[in-house]
Amino acid sequence: MKLFKPFNLDSFLGEAYILGASKVTATDSDYIHIIETNDGITWAPNPQPYSCVVASPKKESKLKGLKSFIAYQLTPSLNNIQVSRRYKHFDWLHERLVEKFCIIPIPPLPDKQISGRYEEQFIERRRLQLQSFVSRVSNHPILSRSDVWLHFLTCTDAKRWKSGKRKAEKDEVIGAAIFSVVQVPEKALDPLQLDSQTEAFGRFVQSFDTAVRTMQSNFAEQVKRQQGPYKRDYQRIGQSFRTLSTAMELLETAPLTRALAHTADTYDQIALLCEDQPRLDFEPMGDLLHDYRGLLASFPDIITVHKGALQKRRELERSATEGKTESNVVIRAQQRTDVVSYTLLAEMSYFHQERVRDYNAAAKIFLQEQIAYYQKIVDHLQSTLSQYKDV
Incomplete structure (x- = not known):
């Protein structure tokens, strides 16, 4: 199970933020908004909510058939354009989300499995589990708008996929730095009330x-x-x-x-x-x-x-x-x-x-x-x- 990796407020970045000494380079898409409504304090809703369907898992291969894998087809309602993703892509995405959002519990991925991973019943069960992960991220008002998630969900070009991965891996707005972009x-x-709550x-x-x-x-x-x-x-x-x-x-x-x-x-x-x-x-x-x-x-x-x-x-x-x-x-x-x-x-x-x-x-x-x-x-x-x- 993928677990949460917190930042430490006694570390340089965390203390630097509280003291106002930390500086990060952020874009408009990095900013996170919190509002107060009649129901209390909440994340600002996504103005363009959407869903995503995980379907049609296919057994594929590379290296002239020496390596086999299952590819899952994702179709977001954002654009209705299908993308193909392997479990390793989900794994990479999960690491990026955990690294970036220390303030939000990231839904876990299904456990890795070696034996029986090409059996029809296992593939369908994993599809359902990945659907749950995708739905949870798509429904979250903050995660659903993050650049790394939208890149994962919409990129269809191999070159753009690699450049987008490099950009996400060099993201500065991670860990304690995320607080600098919260409005x-x-x-x-x-x-005192906070302590009690x-x-x-x-x-x-x-x-x-x-x-x-x-x-x-x-x-x-x-x-x-x-x-x-x-x-x-x-x-x-x-x-x-x-x-x-x-x-x-x-x-x-x-x-x-x-x-x-x-x-x-x-x-x-x-x-x-x-x-x-x-x-x-x-x-x-x-x-x-x-x-x-x-x-x-x-x-x-x-x-x-x-x-x-x-x-x-x-x-x-x-x-x-x-x-x-x-x-x-x-x-x-x-x-x-x-x-x-x-x-x-x-x-x-x-x-x-x-x-x-x-x-x-x-x-x-x-x-x-x-x-x-x-x-x-x-x-x-x-x-x-x-x-x-x-x-």
Whole structure:
């Protein structure tokens, strides 16, 4: 799982930003805006929202067939022009996003896998996981507008792709420097209230992370059981009815043996349903839990960054009361600390909004698929029961 790499406020860049000594070269597209609405502090929305579809994975090769890989076709609604990307391209992109946006949890990529990576079922599962990653980035009001992401999403020319990669890898607005391009409301924030809010959020993240890990483990175990012992149990039940039917054929009438044989076939069908079902309910929920494990893993470091900013602010305020630091230096440091605070509050707000939407939708789909699964079993059993009416 790709994890978050924070910057350290005690490092040169972080402290330089709080003290106002850092200078970066930024373009208009680098600037990030935070606004205050009736719903609180949020990222300014993307004025041109869009979506992107990941589809048609294809097995391709190079070096005259010596090296094979899977290429995924991405079509953004921005221009409806398809681009082809390999997993290694996603991996490169993820590293750039993590490096650039220390203030935002970057969604994790699906885990790398060597064995079975060309199997149809694995390819489709990975496509769905990459679709989740792409959708999360496309929906985020800040990530969706970043130059490196738009380059990844829209570049179709090989030369421009390489030059764009070099440009992204030389980007100066990364790590702590990102705060220099954040535009926030003029309203000063209350440090004590911030402490309370972030402490509560930190406790929530810890509790939520524990719940997500437990659920992910339980669901993964359920998948193994349904595709292993549960499937075999249904097959054994079916075999038991089949053996009984065969034994009775010597003396029993045909209607009963046919009904018993039909029952055996029914349990074989239920075994197949049991094996296939996780693809529709437990695995999609597991993929969501994977996403949230990655997102939640980032927040403790983001909160630590914020605490470091507040600590530096307090140090300067104490220094000013002792006459060691000029008041105008403290005022500017307070304003820059507020920038760090605003970014945390904006991302907290966005995270909560997405969390409610994601888990509401996922729980509904999970329950609908569970109902459909058990209804199929009931239908099979009722059909089988009808075979005994004429016995």
